[in-house]
Amino acid sequence: MSGIPASGAAGRVADSTGNWVDNHAPLWTRPYLRLARFDRPIGSWLLLMPCLWSAALAAGMAHDLSRLPLFCALFFIGSFVMRGAGCTWNDITDRDLDDKVERTRSRPIPAGQVTAKQAAVFMVLLCLIGLVVLLQFNSFAIATGISSLIIVAAYPFMKRITYWPQFVLGLAFSWGALMGFAGTFERLDLVAFALYAGSIAWVIGYDTVYAHQDAEDDLMVGIKSTALLFGENTKLALVLLFGVAVSLIGVALKLADAGWFAWIGLAAFAAHLVQQIVRVDIHDSPLCLKLFKSNRDAGLLLFGGLVADAVSRSMA
Template sequence: MTTRDPVTLPDAAPQNWVDRHAPESVRPWLRLGRFDRPVGIWLLFLPGAMGLAYASAVTGTDFPLYVLVLFATGSGLMRAAGCAFNDLVDRDIDAKVERTRGRPISSGQITPKQAMAFIIICCLISLIILIQLGTLAIMLGVGSLALVAAYPFMKRITWWPQAWLGLTFNWGFLMAYAAVAGEITLPGLLFYGGLVFWTIGYDTIYALQDIEDDVMAGVKSSARALGTKARPGITVIYGLCLILTTMSAAIAPLSWPFYVAQALVAAHLAWQVYTLRPQDGALALKLFKANRDAGLLWVAGLIFSGIVR
């Protein structure tokens, strides 16, 4: 295994804003929170935006822009806290994996105690945001902490840690839905279930980068579980995503703009599977990042579905 500069992280965009503009003293902290890789913030934020748009469409209320800002801020903070906690738990494993050995904790740039302080600060600020969302959303937000805390251990327990990530990353959909509607309905649960499969699919693509290192470190993943059947497996997973979200829209019901967006999302996911080459790690990372666009299509479809009732 080659020696890597501890500040160079291969899944960060070359010349990202942290490397270009952030003072050198704060770069390890920004990398700890993955602010140099904003696609993760997008993928955590977009389900919340979908939940707001979905609930607004089915209740006939105006889209809550202020709450959208709260979710965007909270997504950045909670993603930072979750990544820091994950790195804290996995620091010994990360040191053995080529893609992660340069992370701030495993490379010694930030101590475990400092990382814990970072996590607490992010969570306290997020709590200030959470208490503005209503009782049910607050309860769901508190409940999400169990999902976040358990996630780093899933790769040691199950071959499908991506399923747990799906439950965790899309929890914001339920919180946002509850913040607008004050309840959780069957259509909302179906859409949430579809998003869980979406995350399993795109994170399986992401995990294809790490198969060899994961074998050496003894880490489990859906990419390893599927093996040579990764492409047909991801096809089935994405298919379940589309079936559940379409069922949800039909029961709600949502108006025609959603179905236009759904068709575009289906084409986008089909393109990912068609393009995927399991042995090409750089391509896997590119396809993983492309899921931000799928999420934006869903958000647009749901917003316009609320406008065109």
């Protein structure tokens, strides 16, 4: 991975701002850290949220907190590593498209900071780290985790053929909603699938807001998205998507016999989504980015409620 010109390694990516990678990482590592989006960890946090929800809800159902800290730690590492691998794969497949979009043309591959081959080697290394993390779980959870790779591999191509690439992203980014149950019970039931479906609706909603930053460029180069599909009706679409998300997560809580702490967490999560809908302006790109990033906080509110519920149930 060496042999990158220092000037290329030092160049900042257009859709990023100053951060530890730009300011402190060794020059030769910066293109790779940017490929993995370690300079912009919000996507990793969003990938982590459904993992944490499922781990906490499953712990509450099992009345057993003993594995929750380890599961959360493994999911944290796995989310950051595998999101990095997924983003690298996305950049490899989108390198010609990224060169035509203002926000992405200075990403490491189109900017010439790394070659596609170097990026592929880096992606394999990240996947191997992810495999080590996954092998800490039971065999059912391992098989469940590996199954997600089909969706991850397909996602970058969806924006070329459908206005619903965000749905496929939702399938991939919500997979963690299954993993906590797979790791705890070695099976998947209606609770897991209800949580998974609710998370998918949430992902479609927040990524639609994110996609409005690129709507004009996407239209010119032929990239499809729910942002273009919904257009001026985005606010109404968010009402429906976030409403479905809260309702389905509520179904999961009901099926899991969750207590009041979990419902309070869901109420806080719902209130956060409502204020996003009220504030969103699809023509204000900085605001769209800010609201998109705020979904980490929404997810943590729900997680906090689920953890409190799990603690209370383990003590009952």
